[in-house]
Amino acid sequence: MTDADHRTLHNRVLAALGPAIATGEFAPGHVFTLERLERDYGVSRTVAREAVRVLESMRLVLSRPRTGVRVRPVEEWSVFDPQLIRWRLAGPGRTDQLRSLTELRAAVEPPAAAAAARWASAEKRGRLLAINDEMLAAGGAGDLETFLELDIEFHRLILRLSGNEMFAGLSGVVAEVLAGRTAYHLMPHHPRADALRLHTHVAQAVYDGLPKVAEAAMRAIVDEVVEALSRVDGPRNAR
Amino acid sequence: MTDADHRTLHNRVLAALGPAIATGEFAPGHVFTLERLERDYGVSRTVAREAVRVLESMRLVLSRPRTGVRVRPVEEWSVFDPQLIRWRLAGPGRTDQLRSLTELRAAVEPPAAAAAARWASAEKRGRLLAINDEMLAAGGAGDLETFLELDIEFHRLILRLSGNEMFAGLSGVVAEVLAGRTAYHLMPHHPRADALRLHTHVAQAVYDGLPKVAEAAMRAIVDEVVEALSRVDGPRNAR
DNA sequence: GCATGGTATTGGTAATACTATTCAAGAAGG
DNA sequence: CCTTCTTGAATAGTATTACCAATACCATGC
Numbered sequence: 421m422t423d424a425d426h427r428t429l430h431n432r433v434l435a436a437l438g439p440a441i442a443t444g445e446f447a448p449g450h451v452f453t454l455e456r457l458e459r460d461y462g463v464s465r466t467v468a469r470e471a472v473r474v475l476e477s478m479r480l481v482l483s484r485p486r487t488g489v490r491v492r493p494v495e496e497w498s499v500f501d502p503q504l505i506r507w508r509l510a511g512p513g514r515t516d517q518l519r520s521l522t523e524l525r526a527a528v529e530p531p532a533a534a535a536a537a538r539w540a541s542a543e544k545r546g547r548l549l550a551i552n553d554e555m556l557a558a559g560g561a562g563d564l565e566t567f568l569e570l571d572i573e574f575h576r577l578i579l580r581l582s583g584n585e586m587f588a589g590l591s592g593v594v595a596e597v598l599a600g601r602t603a604y605h606l607m608p609h610h611p612r613a614d615a616l617r618l619h620t621h622v623a624q625a626v627y628d629g630l631p632k633v634a635e636a637a638m639r640a641i642v643d644e645v646v647e648a649l650s651r652v653d654g655p656r657n658a659r
Numbered sequence: 660m661t662d663a664d665h666r667t668l669h670n671r672v673l674a675a676l677g678p679a680i681a682t683g684e685f686a687p688g689h690v691f692t693l694e695r696l697e698r699d700y701g702v703s704r705t706v707a708r709e710a711v712r713v714l715e716s717m718r719l720v721l722s723r724p725r726t727g728v729r730v731r732p733v734e735e736w737s738v739f740d741p742q743l744i745r746w747r748l749a750g751p752g753r754t755d756q757l758r759s760l761t762e763l764r765a766a767v768e769p770p771a772a773a774a775a776a777r778w779a780s781a782e783k784r785g786r787l788l789a790i791n792d793e794m795l796a797a798g799g800a801g802d803l804e805t806f807l808e809l810d811i812e813f814h815r816l817i818l819r820l821s822g823n824e825m826f827a828g829l830s831g832v833v834a835e836v837l838a839g840r841t842a843y844h845l846m847p848h849h850p851r852a853d854a855l856r857l858h859t860h861v862a863q864a865v866y867d868g869l870p871k872v873a874e875a876a877m878r879a880i881v882d883e884v885v886e887a888l889s890r891v892d893g894p895r896n897a898r
Numbered sequence: 899g900c901a902t903g904g905t906a907t908t909g910g911t912a913a914t915a916c917t918a919t920t921c922a923a924g925a926a927g928g
Numbered sequence: 929c930c931t932t933c934t935t936g937a938a939t940a941g942t943a944t945t946a947c948c949a950a951t952a953c954c955a956t957g958c
Contacts, residue, residue, distance in 0.1 A: 427918090429943070430712065453907065464944045466705055469908085470712045473669065477713040477742070485908040485951040499828035500739035503716065516824075524825040527770040531762070539895065583895075585755075586763040589738035656778065656822075666951095668910070692940065703911045708941085724941040725919040 424503060430470035433461050434503075437471060441480050442504055443511035446491050453488040478504055502592050509600055515653055521597045522649055526642040528587055529578065529594075534635035536581035537626045544581055545627045551577065552623040559611040564602075567611055572598050574619060578638070581626070601649070615641060663742060669709035672700050673742075676710060680719050681743055682750035685730050692727045717743055741831050748839055754892055760836045761888055765881035767826055768817065768833075773874035775820035776865045783820055784866045790816065791862040798850040803841075806850055811837050813858060817877070820865070840888070854880060 424431050437457070440446045457468035472489055475481045479498045483489045497504065508517040536545070551574050558567040575598065576591040618641045625633035650656065663670050676696070679685045696707035711728055714720045718737045722728045736743065747756040775784070790813050797806040814837065815830040857880045864873035889895065 428941095455907085466708075466943065466945090469705070470709060472908095473709045474712055474716045477716055477740075479741075483908070484953095486906055486953050487951095488907065494824075495827065497828075498739075498741060499824050500737075501716075502718075502737060520823045520825045523770070523774070523823050524767070527826075528763070528766045531766040535762070584759045584762050585733075585738050586759045587766075588734065589736075666909095694940080705910065705912090711941095722941070723919075724917070725921090725939055727940065 429463055429467045430474070433457065433463060433467060433471040434474060436461065438475065438480075438503065439507045439511060441475070441491055442507035443513060448491045448493045450491045451488045480504070500593075502596075505593060505596060509596060514600070518597060518600055519649060519653065519656070521593060522601075522642075522646055524590070525594055525597060526639075526646050528590055529575065529642050530635045530639040532579050532582040532584070532587045533622055533626060533638035534631035535583060535587070536578050537629055537631040537634040539583045540581035540626065544577075548574070548577055548581070548623045549627055552620055555611075555619060556616060559616050564611070568598065568602060574623075578622070578626070615644065618644075668702055668706045669713070672696065672702060672706060672710040673713060675700065677714065677719075677742065678746045678750060680714070680730055681746035682752060687730045687732045689730045690727045719743070739832075741835075744832060744835060748835060753839070757836060757839055758888060758892065758895070760832060761840075761881075761885055763829070764833055764836060765878075765885050767829055768814065768881050769874045769878040771818050771821040771823070771826045772861055772865060772877035773870035774822060774826070775817050776868050776870040776873040778822045779820035779865065783816075787813070787816055787820070787862045788866055791859055794850075794858060795855060798855050803850070807837065807841060810850075813862075817861070817865070854883065857883075 424434065426432055426435060437446075446452070454465060454468045454472065457463065457471065458465060461468070472481065472483050475489075476483055478501050479492060479496050481489050481491055499505070505517065505521070508514065536548075551570055555567060555570045555574065558564075558570055572595045575594050579587045579591045579594065582588065618637050621637035622634055622641070625631075625637055663673065665671055665674060676685075685691070693704060693707045693711065696702065696710065697704060700707070711720065711722050714728075715722055717740050718731060718735050720728050720730055738744070744756065744760070747753065775787075790809055794806060794809045794813065797803075797809055811834045814833050818826045818830045818833065821827065857876050860876035861873055861880070864870075864876055
């Protein structure tokens with residue numbers, strides 16, 4: 421959610437340069453030099469180099485002597501880098517990014533719910549029921565802001581309870597997606613009654629240790645989310 | 660597959676420091692200074708800082724004045740960073756990493772196969788059948804090396820054909836897993852007849868534009884892989 | 899076509915000044 | 929006494945600058 425620490429200069433350069441590359445303003449193949457960065461952002465060579473090194477580790481650019489810094493083809497980018505995801509969500513490609521992330525959610529969350537039902541400890545499974553209760557309350561009261569927070573917490577907890585580090589590593593991404601689809605008004609941001617019921621099913625199934633039920637309920641949730649995104653944003657091929 | 664470019668000094672520092680952190684030798688909470696890096700690796704301050712910046716962008720460490728560079732808790736790491744995944748696969752935690760990545764594969768590849776069947780163009784779907792033919796040939800001839808290469812290419816193509824950037828972004832990871840489980844001898848590296856048949860089903864279903872069939876066949880493949888990993892490596896709770 | 903050398907640009911070092919953060923000592927107040 | 933707040937020094941990262949080395953592109957000329 422929070423952007424990278426802007427206290428350091430190289431992060432400020434990244435905050436300008438990263439989005440420029442991520443949104444395609446500096447398209448793949450585009451070349452710039454360190455000196456250019458020094459002039460454009462009024463920073464020293466050291467700082468410019470640090471920024472480039474970070475972009476390099478994200479596989480956004482390639483730096484070579486005599487050539488300069490070249491933007492790499494999109495297929496080579498580390499598209500799972502949280503920073504890069506945030507940059508793309510903030511730019512004009514946010515709809516595409518949101519769609520691909522939502523499809524990723526739809527793939528991962530059902531198995532994650534199943535794993536949580538199988539492996540999670542009793543105490544933590546209880547927390548899921550508690551959050552669900554709060555969600556029902558906030559949803560009924562029409563308090564959309566806290567509902568969003570609880571929704572994020574619910575899905576984050578499922579991913580953590582799965583006991584799989586990779587699944588858990590997606591919790592930040594899922595939070596971005598949940599926040600993003602309301603922030604960008606791409607979804608009807610009204611908690612629907614059937615969605616709420618399905619969350620209860622997931623929580624209860626995880627609590628009762630029923631992997632298949634948890635997986636099916638979660639799949640119903642995410643499939644509906646993918647559907648809703650198509651309705652609002654147009655079907656996939658019509659982009 | 661290939662490690663990061665070792666031509667630059669900061670990458671050589673990373674090649675030593677990264678694995679040390681990734682494998683827990685430098686545990687979370689551990690603190691070191693730039694001066695320490697300068698002395699240990701015989702590099703200048705500039706190079707040491709560049710290495711730290713990269714680790715920082717992977718969320719492995721936090722650098723603060725007066726404190727030094729502190730290793731962050733594992734839950735905060737960017738576990739999808741390809742570099743980090745490679746470091747962990749090379750260390751003592753490779754079994755756990757392989758298991759979590761395999762579960763990730765199992766979650767993502769079936770939906771990816773379905774998406775490929777829905778959206779991919781005719782020409783590229785044909786390539787899938789061709790690779791499958793080669794796989795059958797190599798498998799029959801007992802040529803395990805080229806079989807592995809083709810297997811990697813097969814799964815990479817599915818992920819690319821899905822038309823989802825995030826799925827496609829996992830193709831490198833899947834390649835690591837496929838290569839890793841034979842390299843570390845954690846799998847019986849004999850292509851099984853039923854696995855081969857299932858690959859054919861996937862290729863044919865994608866070619867014929869049958870998402871549900873492609874998804875089911877792929878799910879059969881990856882579920883068997885997860886099963887096999889449990890058999891060889893022990894069930895998940897007995898780690 | 900192919901060698902070859904000039905040159906632009908990054909790679910790396912070193913010295914130095916600045917700045918943020920911590921921590922301890924001491925003062926002020928309860 | 930004990931607690932809390934201020935103050936200041938020590939420490940380590942942050943940033944700048946200048947300079948030399950290495951590299952790889954590219955034009956030139958054979």
